[in-house]
Amino acid sequence: xxxxxALPPPPPYxxxxxxxxxxxxxSLLCDPDxxxxxxxxxxxxxxxxxxxxxxxxxxxxxxxxRITVAGRVTDRRGRPVRGQLVELWQANAAGRYAHPDDRHPxxxxxxxxxxxxxxxxxxxxxxxxxxxPGAYPLDGRSAVWRPAHLHFSxxxxxxxxxxxxxxYFPGDxxxxxxxxxxAVPEPAALxxxxxxxxxxxxxxxxxxxxRWDVVLDGPAATWTEGSR
Amino acid sequence: MASGxxxxxxxxxxxxxxxxxxxxxxxxxxxxxxVTLHGYVLDGDGAPVPEALLEFWQPAPDGSRAGAPGSLxxxxxxxxxxxxxxxxxDGHYALRTLPPGGVPYLAVxxxxxxxxxxxxxxxxxxSPADDPLLAAVPEERRGTLLAVPxxxxxxxxxxxxxxxxxxxxxxxxx
Numbered sequence: 264x265x266x267x268x269a270l271p272p273p274p275p276y277x278x279x280x281x282x283x284x285x286x287x288x289x290s291l292l293c294d295p296d297x298x299x300x301x302x303x304x305x306x307x308x309x310x311x312x313x314x315x316x317x318x319x320x321x322x323x324x325x326x327x328x329r330i331t332v333a334g335r336v337t338d339r340r341g342r343p344v345r346g347q348l349v350e351l352w353q354a355n356a357a358g359r360y361a362h363p364d365d366r367h368p369x370x371x372x373x374x375x376x377x378x379x380x381x382x383x384x385x386x387x388x389x390x391x392x393x394x395x396p397g398a399y400p401l402d403g404r405s406a407v408w409r410p411a412h413l414h415f416s417x418x419x420x421x422x423x424x425x426x427x428x429x430x431y432f433p434g435d436x437x438x439x440x441x442x443x444x445x446a447v448p449e450p451a452a453l454x455x456x457x458x459x460x461x462x463x464x465x466x467x468x469x470x471x472x473x474r475w476d477v478v479l480d481g482p483a484a485t486w487t488e489g490s491r
Numbered sequence: 492m493a494s495g496x497x498x499x500x501x502x503x504x505x506x507x508x509x510x511x512x513x514x515x516x517x518x519x520x521x522x523x524x525x526v527t528l529h530g531y532v533l534d535g536d537g538a539p540v541p542e543a544l545l546e547f548w549q550p551a552p553d554g555s556r557a558g559a560p561g562s563l564x565x566x567x568x569x570x571x572x573x574x575x576x577x578x579x580x581d582g583h584y585a586l587r588t589l590p591p592g593g594v595p596y597l598a599v600x601x602x603x604x605x606x607x608x609x610x611x612x613x614x615x616x617x618s619p620a621d622d623p624l625l626a627a628v629p630e631e632r633r634g635t636l637l638a639v640p641x642x643x644x645x646x647x648x649x650x651x652x653x654x655x656x657x658x659x660x661x662x663x664x665x
Contacts, residue, residue, distance in 0.1 A: 278500065279605030281535040282654045286632075288611075288664035293627040298556060298591075298598045299611065299665070303548055303573030306560025339492050348563075352508030362504040378508035380563075414502060416509060422548040423665040425600050427609055429499040446607050447497040455496050480495025481665035 272439055273407070276446035291423065299423040305348040305382055315381035317351070317393040325375035327356025327394035329470035332430065332458060335387045336417060336477045343387025344424075344479055350380045350416040351391055358397030367399050392470060398437055410437035410444065419479040430475050431457045498608035501544070505602070506577065509544055513565035515576035517547065517588040520567040524552065527647040528597065528614060528638060529585035532578050535655030539582025544602040545652075547574040547586055547614075554592035595619055596636075601652060611663040614638045614650045628661050635660045 277283075291297050318325050332351075336344040354360050354377060357369035361376045375394055383389050393413075401407045412429045419425070431438055438444055438457070447453050455478070464472020518525035528547075532540040550556045551570050562573040570589060578584045591597060595617040601610045615637050618625060625633055635658060638648035652660050 276500065276607060278607055281538070282540065282603055282605045284610065284655055284659055284662055286659050286661070288662045289624070289627060291624070291663050291665050294624040297624070298548065298550060298594055298596070301556040302558070303562055303571065304558040304560055305562065308561045309563040337493065339495060341493060350508060352505060360504040360507065362507040365504055376507070414505065414508070422598050422600065423611065425546070425609060426496060426498055427501050427602060428496055443500060446499070452494070452497045455494065456499065477496045478493045
């Protein structure tokens with residue numbers, strides 16, 4: 264038996280080749296009046312306070328380890344991104360999505376749908392209460408399992424700051440073997456996708472806390488300066 | 492300067508979380524100026540991409556870029572500037588909106604399973620000679636950004652997105 268840790272890491276995720284553009288993208292810098300410098304706004308009309316607690320969306324208690332996930336959303340200069348939409352989706356504690364296409368033979372949880380949303384507050388903070396997701400095989404036949412992860416969708420103050428990403432959990436042995444997590448620009452960037460256990464975010468007797476801060480990239484700071 | 496959080500693939504199961512009722516109905520109900528923008532998302536083989544999510548951001552008809560909350564829960568009246576629409580099984584999407592003010596295009600963000608990160612492009616409803624971005628696009632590729640008016644005067648435009656290969660859409664980056 265080969266110890267798993269002795270296996271070479273997989274190549275970074277290349278996705279589906281026929282969907283991957285071949286031409287280099289064109290820089291928006293040629294258009295100083297670009298609409299992409301502004302972005303959509305969201306408000307209380309879009310989100311109910313209860314949308315951020317994924318454990319309270321059904322009559323019963325979901326199965327699994329309750330967690331809080333919280334942090335700040337800032338731009339590259341550290342300025343808070345306020346009042347913007349953060350969306351979260353994930354598998355349940357057994358590693359299955361409440362999605363008709365997920366055929367992984369792990370149980371569905373009638374008390375867990377795995378989708379939530381919230382708005383960042385005046386300091387750029389967000390906070391979810393949810394269930395720690397389970398790992399699951401990359402495909403039906405695979406011996407490769409995806410590490411536990413939360414999918415996040417975030418908006419910034421500019422459409423060009425749009426971000427869809429995933430948060431991983433600290434100390435997960437599957438991370439070193441996950442091609443998707445490793446598809447980051449450089450190895451150090453993977454650290455920025457891993458939440459940190461933070462006892463200060465624990466709900467005593469109820470939930471474990473993880474802190475994960477998000478930095479929204481682009482547009483280049485010099486470009487946006489004074490533009491709005 | 493903090494380093495940005497890297498993107499990760501949207502994955503196959505976002506359909507349970509991101510689409511919402513009325514996501515493609517940006518125009519207020521029954522608005523006489525409403526236009527339809529529709530088309531297909533196609534891969535390098537010309538095959539439809541059934542699991543794509545398109546997001547649109549645009550100025551209001553008066554040119555305002557301030558936007559308005561209420562994009563996720565449409566009230567049928569407010570123009571918010573933001574729309575989100577998924578492709579169906581045949582790769583087709585459709586958006587009902589109002590013509591943007593001040594610029595001739597809608598900004599598009601495209602999320603596709605099988606890509607490491609989302610893509611940006613623009614759907615131009617007209618092609619003015621003085622548009623700085625269009626002017627920067629090689630002439631032979633400019634057409635990929637132009638929505639084509641549908642015949643018949645239905646205020647409808649066709650805008651296909653080709654992810655790869657011949658006729659590959661021009662994608663944008665900051």
